[in-house]
Amino acid sequence: MSPYQLVFGKSCHLPVEMEHSSYWAVRQLNMDFTKADKERILHLNLLDEFRNEAYANSSIYKARMKAHHDKMIERREFYLRDAVLLFNHKLRFFPGNLKSKWSGPFTIKEVMSNGTIELFGPDGSTFKANGQNLKKFYTREQHDEVFVVGLIE
Numbered sequence: 780m781s782p783y784q785l786v787f788g789k790s791c792h793l794p795v796e797m798e799h800s801s802y803w804a805v806r807q808l809n810m811d812f813t814k815a816d817k818e819r820i821l822h823l824n825l826l827d828e829f830r831n832e833a834y835a836n837s838s839i840y841k842a843r844m845k846a847h848h849d850k851m852i853e854r855r856e857f858y859l860r861d862a863v864l865l866f867n868h869k870l871r872f873f874p875g876n877l878k879s880k881w882s883g884p885f886t887i888k889e890v891m892s893n894g895t896i897e898l899f900g901p902d903g904s905t906f907k908a909n910g911q912n913l914k915k916f917y918t919r920e921q922h923d924e925v926f927v928v929g930l931i932e
Contacts, residue, residue, distance in 0.1 A: 855910065857896055861887045862916040865898070865908055884916040 783791040857863065864883040889897040894910040 855913070855915075857887055857890055857910060857913065857915075859887055859890065862918075863887060863896075863898070863913045864916045866912040866914075868912075881914070 862884040863886075864881040865885055867880055867882050885898040885900060887896055888899050888905055890910075891897070895907050896910050896913060897905055897907050899905055
């Protein structure tokens with residue numbers, strides 16, 4: 780055993796040994812460099828085929844995941860006089876797990892085409908908010924009605 784193998788537990792491959800193994804591989808092909816060249820080109824072509832197949836499979840996978848994700852997205856449609864809750868992103872800086880990040884309810888005054896929604900506050904003031912920061916507010920009766928309709932369908 781070599782000292783390297785005693786210390787590290789595996790044999791050491793020196794460049795001379797690598798050169799010898801490459802000569803051995805060529806000798807196995809009967810010293811025919813054209814045959815070795817064709818064999819190498821064949822392996823490179825197989826590698827390209829595997830790469831193209833992997834690319835096609837990944838694009839199929841991405842398309843399926845996008846379709847699944849898009850199917851799970853809930854469309855938010857807001858109408859005049861709907862009651863909504865507003866997400867307050869500033870509350871995340873204050874400690875406390877029991878604080879609600881949603882404030883409201885507010886009433887919708889106007890829905891604009893760019894996603895901006897004008898809201899009435901509880902004190903009668905109006906302000907504009909991004910439609911992505913809103914969710915519908917259901918009273919207890921509305922929630923029970925939606926639940927019953929969902930069970931019937």
